[in-house]
Amino acid sequence: MFRSKKAKLKLSLRQKFVVNALNKTLDPFEKGYVFLKNSALKLNEKFPAVYHYFEGLVKHHIITPSKELFKSSKIEDIGSFITSNVIKRLPHVDESHVEEILGNPSNKSFLEILTEGFGINKSKEKTYTVLGNGGFKRILIANRGEIALRIIRACRELNIESAVIYSEDEKDSLPVKFADRSYSIGKPKNYLDIQKIVNIAKQGSCDAIHPGYGFLAENPKFAKVCEKKGIKFIGPSSKMIKKLGDKVEAKKAMLKSNIPVIEGIREDLRSKKHALRVAKRIGWPVILKASAGGGGKGMRIVVKEEDIFDAYENAKKEALNAFGYGSLYIEKYLEEPHHIEFQVLADKYGNVIHLGERDCSIQRRHQKLVEESPSPALNSELREMMGNAAVNAIKAIGYEGAGTVEFLLDKSRNFYFIEMNTRIQVEHGVTEMVTNVDMVKEQIKIAEGAKLAYKQEDIKIDGHAIECRINAEDPSNEFKPSPGTIVNYLPPGGPGIRISSSCHSGCEILPQFDSLIALLICYGSTRQEAIARMKISLGEFIIEGVKTTIPFHQLVLGKRQFLRGNVTTSFIENNKIIEELKGFKSKKKEELPKEKKVLIVTTAVAQYLSKKSASNKPNSWIMAARQEAMNEGTLEE
Template sequence: MNKGKERTYTILKKRGIKRVLIANRGEIALRIIRACRELGIESVVIYSEDEKDSLTVKFGDKSYNLGKSKNYLDIKKIIKIAKKSGCDAIHPGYGFLSQNPKFARLCEKRKIKFIGPSSRMIEKLGDKIEAKRAMHKANVPILEGVKEDLRSEKQAASAAKKIGFPVIIKASAGGGGKGMRIVTKQEDISNAYQSASKEAINAFSDGSLYIEKYVEEPRHIEFQILADKHGSVIHLGERDCSIQRRHQKLIEEAPSPALDGELRETMGEAAVNAVKAIGYEGAGTVEFLLDKSRNFYFIEMNTRIQVEHGVTEMVTNVDLVKEQIKLAEGAKLAYKQEDIKVEGHAIECRINAEDPSNNFAPSPGTVVNYLPPGGPGIRISSSCHTGCEITPQFDSLIALLICHGKTRQEALARMIRSLDEYIVEGVKTTIPFHKLVMSKRQFSRGNITTSFIENNKIMEELKEIKQKKETLPKDKRVLIVTTAVTQYLAKKQQNNKNKSNPWLMAARQDAMNQSSFEE
């Protein structure tokens, strides 16, 4: 985002928030600290016992030790710290408690402003069945499915037969790809139902499921919206999040190469009308699936700032976190939809501490060398540094690498260059995965769907590359080692010839001096 061209989309007559507790960690916590500082708001950060040397602790105005890492989910403890430190607002970031209605409700009860929608709205949109009912009522297209929670495997089987395969069973309280199972035939319903319910209980403490038609090889398109308390709503264009693995986003871009002006206007208008109809306030994201026939269907609404919000910031020059805070203070939107301008193209790669050649297995450890790329149009959102610990109990995100260009091809060229420049040593990263995706002709052409990784055999190719590096013939390995040793010894011998030993020279001089005295 170009700070010199930053656009302010809201008008705030009187500042209401003076101190914000950031109920999060890592990249997003640092991002919120920066937004608060620019708004003249003090930031209070919380941290676990092994994060006392983190950048968030270093740059936050005040910091409080939470103790164990699990306490990031301890609602009462966080509220207690907020009251103790004199905070009048809490920003939840993304993940953790950001979409927890109980947390928002307790904030409301304790007279602390929750920077996000009301607890009632979070609860309504967090229930996927309830959210679909609300969207259907607002005339937003939804996928065919059961409009209530499933009561049994038998009901799931009956519904699947009626809808027609393939279908997808999903967690009602879910998100982030958890509690989802695609089913292509009747006999797989039972296993899918049981495994999805078990995963949903582990992830959300709620095993409720619903079922709907599964769209094969769609695009995942989401619209960023801002809504004030006065009933005004605008969208800031779309993001294409189609490059996914197991429903987890890996690469995002804006605008989508699949949308023309007419379809963008239609989908954006549907998102805005839906948000107006339900009376939503704050920043949020309306997410759709776009099929091969260019039909779109609502899938969910996220009531928080998204991981990938920086992509929109790069093409609109708006600071979404600052706007989100101002909307929570009661700011009024200053622009109409026709005033919103999207400039250029941006692509984001999520750099994670994972081994893509080993099914994205986590790679915790210490980052012993960290050097991010630079140059025109490059943005790094990260709290990583040399010496940083990547721990297994938290998300493995190292950085969000965002590249902007006047065109998609320029943005892509900058991303390829940046991935080549990026140095992260000590842990394995997803950089090789991103390099491979960027090199594919289909990606360059913008021909991407949620099945891109499978269709282009990305995982297989990554494993082949790894095997080639690891399986050198024995004679070649011996040759490499002996050549290296021979060169090292030869260089050392040459250096010894050319280099005078100061101790030897001193001894010779001393001997000469003694000889002259004897004479």
């Protein structure tokens, strides 16, 4: 297209104007990425309106090659020219880097160009969610043990003060020592006292409460009280927790999003006779589940008609004791499925991503014991399909925060939604190891109002991670709890080893709480390397004073079925793990009392000396010397 000299001059001047303007805006950024973050934080405090405009500016394209911009056939060249000049002003950028970025400019945001220009490794954690609505100065951690310590560390990295609660027996615990503030709640049962915890948060001027996992983490009443008192609950809203906490309502929500669910009933059971009628319709085996359940409580598998009435009564009673709500629902029981869960993050602006899956198939009585990521049961196609299903479901219901969408995968590779956890999970560290995303920090940032720092294409699963839950339990005696004092504690170390624990030599495993000692996570570039490191780490882990589940994990990791990656929820039963552990116990010699040990040793020594003196003739030279010494008084009898 022919252009006059005047038109070309105008276009050239326009280019120079844009280039100069952009270059001027880049001058302060050249002083350092830290300066950019600090400036943004100060701007947020003093001029929030300008700050929000700035946030929107840097998180979107500034130069997008588009023919609609100047109505010029040469606009791609103009975009490349301007972008090239902008990028060349940044440090650590050479010509090859410029060509790489210009190769696909439509996929580059302004801030991505900036971070790349300053030499920031994209594989590392992104920190630009600091440009969110932020403002937490102090967070109360309504939990204890390992997860409390984990949240304290995240708060420190975000420059947020941490406060913890503790019971009367935990004043010397590591969370109490490491937190900026600590508050006694008295009896252990007060970890469930909503009003007491919220009052502590108010008195301590805490902006938010992090519930961790367990205790009140999925209690909608707790979240509701926080909302009424003006304290941010780090998690979804109370309405969302209530909706997804009811397994029947959660399934209804998933069905609306076209997520497959297991055949069963879409309402609570009215009676045990109602359960029998439904079971006959969908076919045996079936599983009864607590509507407000979790952690394997209130569940019963029923394989024949005559067992369903007793199973119903027992499950109802257990659910009532565990959750204060005895309603049950029923569904078809899938035999030997894989238990696959997808980790999701969602902000209040409608952005949702998943961070891959975890395979939690090794379970005992529906409680997870070993987790790994990625799952050896999924191929890339099925992984993408299940991940997209999880993301679409979260978007449809308007969820906000960290969560886990759980599925069962049957023998025919069909997947079914079973439940959603509205909290950080015990096994979140497995995902952190393979994605390099700090889940707890992202949770806090989202609660502050920040936009997600990641897009789905940013999430790459790198390598393999396996987690073993080391509990103070006796696996050879039906996993009976083994409370007591840890007299010696020495965790393993080395490349790819992560220990999440609040235990140490001298600490006490209290019978009132969960028996978790440590979460041992091993990472490898391949699954085989992760398994090898886990085997070594389990052998090196020294815990004395209480019994542990280490022998159980060592047995699991040695099974051919596990090494092949063919693991289902029936793994423990199929491999007779419990029977083998009991066999180990029966082979052990009975421990003798201390008095008998002393008697045996002294008797053996006496017999040995007696035989020795009887078989050996006395040496005449020694006897003569001994007699002489006695005569001189130098040898005492």
